[in-house]
């Protein structure tokens with residue numbers, strides 16, 4: 001297996017043709033904390049991110065790649081790039097071919113492998129909080145393993161896995177497997193989350209992809225929610241008010257914390273920075289809009305959260321799985 005340097009590299013696209021393709025069966029299992037190991041295959045490299053935490057970088061070509069360095073990288077901006085930390089399987093960056101990062105990481109985010117990374121696309125699992133366990137569950141707080149990496153029609157595809165351990169069982173005493181597949185294309189970022197019940201008894205969970213989009217909050221607008229039932233958490237998160245969304249265009253004029261039930265499979269977000277992002281999903285039946293306004297004075301103007309969610313419990317019998325996909329794409 002080809003090894004890549006762990007040293008920091010400039011923003012690049014991986015030169016796909018120079019790297020050896022890795023078959024699913026021959027892949028090295030890499031997990032957070034593994035030292036020295038680096039995994040590479042088409043458009044995928046394992047490197048060290050902030051706080052020396054293991055991070056997977058994906059690159060997908062966009063059009064002609066024409067400046068190739070001897071080190072196997074394409075220098076230039078003509079590609080899309082995504083970063084995923086093994087800690088929390090948190091996608092922290094999605095750069096589109098013009099170099100803009102459409103995701104946002106809060107300035108107070110810590111990369112110490114102890115606290116969840118505040119930003120990008122954290123997982124809320126097995127609880128979308130509040131609830132009996134820690135806010136938004138433990139999946140964003142645990143090291144996931146990189147279990148598969150391949151190139152499908154030139155697109156890098158990686159899969160992360162989370163299994164129960166004593167830490168998760170101290171909060172939720174079930175055996176489970178979560179698989180999170182991430183697929184990067186030149187103009188889209190897709191994910192597929194599969195949760196499987198590996199236990200002998202049924203379990204139930206709620207979940208969300210808590211996506212932080214970079215935005216100018218005063219210009220941000222979400223379309224597609226008109227007519228949806230709402231549970232507005234702005235006054236009391238534990239006792240949300242029921243209602244119905246009447247607006248064609250939902251904006252963020254102040255503090256926003258609202259659940260939308262049974263949303264359509266496609267929403268759109270104008271981020272106020274000149275980008276329109278389509279948010280398509282299968283099986284993520286619900287959505288959450290959140291902006292903390294003055295509760296986070298330092299950064300609230302720079303992001304909005306539009307989260308695909310599953311608010312009503314999903315119940316899985318032993319051996320049963322639940323699968324949901326999300327595709328973010330540039331309109």
Ligand SMILES: O=P(O)(O)OC[C@H]1O[C@@H](O)[C@H](O)[C@@H](O)[C@@H]1O
Nearest residue numbers: 118136210233237257258288290
């Ligand atoms: O855990 P984080 O990233 O700070 O996000 C917290 C917020 O997450 C949102 O999804 C919830 O709707 C809010 O009620 C909550 O305050």
